[in-house]
Amino acid sequence: MSEFHAENPLPQSADDLNAQYIACPHCDSLYVRPRLSENEKLECTRCHSIIMTNKVRSSERTLAAMIGALILYGVAVSFPFLSMERSGLENKISVIDCISVLWTNQMYLLSIALALLIVVLPVSRILLLVQVVGTIRVNGRAGWRNARALRWAQFLEPWSMAEIFMIGVIVSLVKVGKMANITVGPSFIALTVLIVLLTWTSTAMCRSTTWAALERKQ
């Protein structure tokens, strides 16, 4: 890796410019863009952020994980994840029940927020990634509309809270475990595997390679 030097005149076209240089998004340092070999990383010498990666088989691994995640999400939302039994009374709950109970208690905003954070946004993010990575996998490249999709998928990442919901479920399990008989449903297992898959994807997916495979709007 080498730093940018003032003697080098900047190329006029945006394509040449971006083919030759890269900047750190966290501290703005400019570098001559290196050729990375497999699994090599470019680390910023000033702030030590990772600027660029080159992970092997990023698109097929991401695609496989995302299709798996989509199926698991279907299971997680359609089946009950916990059921409790006490004194002959039984209650089974699904993810949807957690959202609707807020609605019936007049907490409309919170109910909508929950629907977004644990169902709508995570599923949209997975669908967007399937579209982008799937197109790249099939065609080798993808058109500019996919760049918009990838940008939205990145935007949705902090707002997709499936894994936090899961920790919440475990905490509530411990809270009521002593006062009633609690059984975990199929959706509980689906959610657990889903969390593992989503966490794994964030390490398997290579942002630099994915962005580089996207064409620009002319």
Place this chain on the structure above:
Amino acid sequence: MRTAREYGLAVCQSCGWLVQDAPARCDRCGRKVHFRNPASLQKVWAYWLAGVIAYIPGNTYPIMITKSVAGENAATIIGGVLTLIHHQSYLVAGVVFIASIVIPVSKFLVIAWLALSIQRGQATGEHTRLHAYEATEFIGRWSMVDVFVVAALAALIQLGALVSIQPGIGIQAFALSVIFTMLSANAFDARLIWDREQDKENDDDNL
């Protein structure tokens, strides 16, 4: 070390594309690209204040109301933690305490410290500040845990007259506080940490 801005280049914060005539739309992903996010600190402070304000009713109003044959019991966040300690569920008490008290409060402090350090033009501790910022962005969303706990319990504990749990109004304020604080951290432009007085000539769209 030379920065992209010194050469009239702006980096797209979504995809890393270098743009020559900022402020302009990124011609790869379509996002608006600036040398530095415009009015970054004003947005940080506005969301920060909203987050702090919402945090107060989030802690003073009950987040969960338990109705049973023994009567009605409204619990606040702290009350819930104390109950867990009373029942010797120390691990879960710890998780809830960290997610609902330690993380939100330290997030308020870290964001305020970062914003003030930029406003004072502090030129030291860049690495510490960047790490603090990244930790804040990474951990902040985990405060939502208590909101999900309340939703799950309210849905699960519905055994008619025997025992039932209702969500309390405090949880709505608490969720709002977490969302505002996430927006506040999002609005912060990490590049400001590294900026120095002498290289601000190209600063046409900053602050």
